Amino acid sequence: MVKDTAPRDVISPSAANSSDGHIVRHRTRSIGHLSTTNGPDGARALSNDSQDGADSDDAQLQAEFGYKPVFKREFGYLSTFSFAVSISGLFATTMTTYSYPLSAGGAAAAVWCWLIAGSGCMCLAFSVAELVSAYPTSGGLYYTVSRLAPQKYVPVISWITGWINLLGQIAGVASSEYGAAQMLLAAVAMGTDFKYEITENTTVGVMAALTVLTGLVNSLSTYWIEKMTKGYVIFHIAVLVSCCIALLVKTENKNTASFVFTEIESSSGWQPKGFSFLFGFLSVAWTMTDYDATAHITEEISNPAKKAPWAISAAMTFTYIGGFLFNIVLGFCMGPSSADILGAYQPVAMIFYNSLGKAGGIFYTVCGFIIIKFVCFTALQATARTFFAFSRDRLIPFSRVWTQVSPISGTPLTSVWLSVILCILINLIGLGSYTAISGVFNVCAISLDISYCIPIACKLIFGQFKPGPWHMGRYSKYINTWACIWTAFVSVIFILPTEYPVAADTMNYACVFLVAIFFFAYLYWIVRGKRFYTGPIVEGYETPQVGEERESGVGGEEKAGELVGEKVA
Template sequence: MADTIEKATVGDAELRQRHDRRQVEIIGPNGERKKIAVANMTHADTELAAKFGYNPVFKREFGYLATFSFAVSISGLFSTIMTTLSYPLEAGGSSAVVWCWFVSGAGCMCIACSVAELVSAYPTSGGLYFTISRLAPAAWVPSISWYTGWLNLLGQVAGVASSEYGAAQMLLAAVSMSRNFNYTITTDTTVGVMAALTVITGVVNSLSTYWMEKMTKLYVIFHVCVLVACAIALLVLTKDKHDASYVFTQVESSSGWKPIGFSWLFGFLSVSWTMTDYDATAHITEEMSEPELKAPWAISLAMAFTYVAGFLFNIVLCFCMGNPEEILSSPMEQPVAQIFYNSLGKGGGMFFTIAALIIIKFVTFTAMQSLGRTVFAFSRDRLLPFSNIWVKVAPWTGTPLYAVWISVFFCIAINLIGLGSYIAISGVFTVCAIALDWSYCIPIMCKLMFGKFEPGPWHMGPLSWIVNVWACLWTLFVSVIFVLPTAMPVAADNMNYACVYLAALLVFAGIYWFIRGRVVYTGPITEAVADDLSESEIVATEKTDKGPSA
């Protein structure tokens, strides 16, 4: 068969493929050439290679149920509400718990659907920073995707770290409950338990994708059963429940902010921390078949479930919580665990607290899997120092072990701040929501501004523009709130450290950009292509891909 050459643009590279069914030739951004022998690969692998310029290295083990379960597990609804209920309760009382979830959840759904639309069009492990190469003008791609990537990385590290800290609090709450509260929980102990739990998360993520998929598939069933059982038990067994007027209209605050309505807005943090990390599913798209369909459907449906179920569960907690001052001053330092104990007794309280611990550990397992794949993808595109190390995939597991364990290290490191100041830990929760949402809205804005977006099979049609705009406006609104101090008057022991973390990350990213990034980083790199493609398959694939300069 005579050789034929087709052209397509991938990043800043010219992609030329030789159609002899035995090899594919790549010409990279610096003129280097690679010929890759073909192998048996799935259609998703051929798309990853021919359309995005990446050599497939992962096994595609994730099906529809496992992908949906993965997306649900990222929110960890039952346990993350336990971890963050104190924020709206202190900010505005019962009404803030209920209505902040309702209002902010709608904004989060707009962000989630906007992310799902981008993931459907560009399903790679890099996630949304990669989409910049297809949405922004070529000259702007390196700098915009650089900062988008670093913001996303900070948000993911903070997300895993704060989840592990919450897991440590739940474990110690169960220990305290078992000892009839004759156990003093200190910050040092919590940090130590957090470190141990994070190492366990690293060990689990050292398993192959096959076992991760099996564990993930079971999670959503367990989560839903616990959530429903707990809601029914609380409603049936709580003796002195609040009335509807109290639940939906009671406003009180201990923050010191005036007017109290402004303090009430700080309640948005609970849902923003729970309903985030939407692109975690994007980071495992190279481990699923038909990622352009499975990933966006999983993101949108999982977040819709979290939004509705979270709203209803918050209402149940407000009906059954008793005196808010009592649960906020719980010796367990876990208000929701105190609600379980008050309403269900020691046995019921321990059961649901331990169930929450199991659920939040699933959150950390999946979030660490996403973070490890992100570090791998960033290293593949040379965003990180020592990229040649973190990009290695262990042959015996088929997973990026070095990327996983450097992630474990930094998740522990950021929580060590708690040894000096407990209030600094709350900043980790806050910066998770801010950094992740910023990393989503940057590519969404590029999509709106430059008109280069080519939708995938999952898209919102004529509603897309409206949803995208509201996602950006909502993120801007809550970002202003989240960087403000949550208590007045402001002092060193109650300031909001989220702005410190953000500033430190942006300064580091800026310095590293000028020292090395602008020299070695030109945007997502065309790596290598390998597939057993027929001539018609290659031509069909290339016709769907016009590249960033089309």
């Protein structure tokens, strides 16, 4: 028998007596032994199974974090792990960024930069996984600030974290799409025996078309995205292993171990060589980042407090070990001169061509293209969910527009296509300068990692963290501390020009992009944010004082203490 099915406001006594006089309300609904589940058409339906996993996750999302469930929980262990692996896209992202360590110090720099920088990235990944386990919402680490920092600091800290993270998400998709365009065109050039001339205009045009394709895929139902993602990890591992074997077998004149592990040959112009060597960290930092992308789909994962952090840690461990071995193989098979490889449009594709011939080169370059497109698919999915989550908390202008969820696909279509447009606009700077495009890669690594370190620092400083099922125990504070120190160090490196002498066409424009987004975020905070933004919504919302207005973060209106959301076509 069902009793008292009407929702009611519950006012916490501690909240009622809060120092700022605000009342914190949240909604509860007693439904006896009945529970709500997701039907195949995306609609919510009643179920007699009160132990249903997805339903209990939805109940936790609403009761503990104050958010109304709007997504279907389609992702299990394999698909979540595959999603996390696809974000790094090891095989393809190494292809995309191999020129950075190669220019910084040759094959040896690529190997040792991966080993050194990868260890710092692993500390950051484990720290992120620990936070995701404790606070599994699509807001990601931005939301965790509301639980880790004192209330008076929450608005400004979460605002900064959110905007930096959003910049990194967009830059990540944009740079991945640019890399995808390069791989596709490299395969085309191989097919024509390099008679096809590739221009920057062509690359940008192909990039735009590929970004639209990514938007179309992300307009599908989560059901189909989950199915595609599940098989990706098997394909990725098969390509990586078979390529390494093929290169080692087919390359006739391999380089010596001394060349691969000890000979530093910098072509960046920076002296001493040890300083130039540091720029090689970008390859691993760009590959092993976006750890919280999995966090942004936690509202689409069953039992996310366990599955999401497990997937992040397992995927990054695979990427770290696999990437180190892949860089060693490339070092042995690249030929005796880094300059010859760096002169190619796509350096790793040229290694494939030289070692495996035309057919083998095209095959593995196309495989790299397919893999990096999966990176784009999953990265855009995470970015769209980031827009949705931030809009739900009114962090972004016109929030009501970006929180609209299609009743047909069950996805936030407006957020998807906003992400597509912004990524294309960012990459248009490639029409003027390839160097400016390289700044987008730097911004991705810097912004995402800094946005992770802010809540990690709050965890260390304020001591309010309550661990979830996945945590590092007594080693947590040491790993967290090193993650923050490492990120601060490499962030300085990544805003410096990678070539010397410095000119307009060799300038690192990452600092320009960072200043631009900080300026916009600060301006929006002054004009509007500080008047209404109080941090991520926790257990409903804070009732506004007289004379204040508060917009809905879920596409509806908040009236009489109720947070209302709606799906729109």
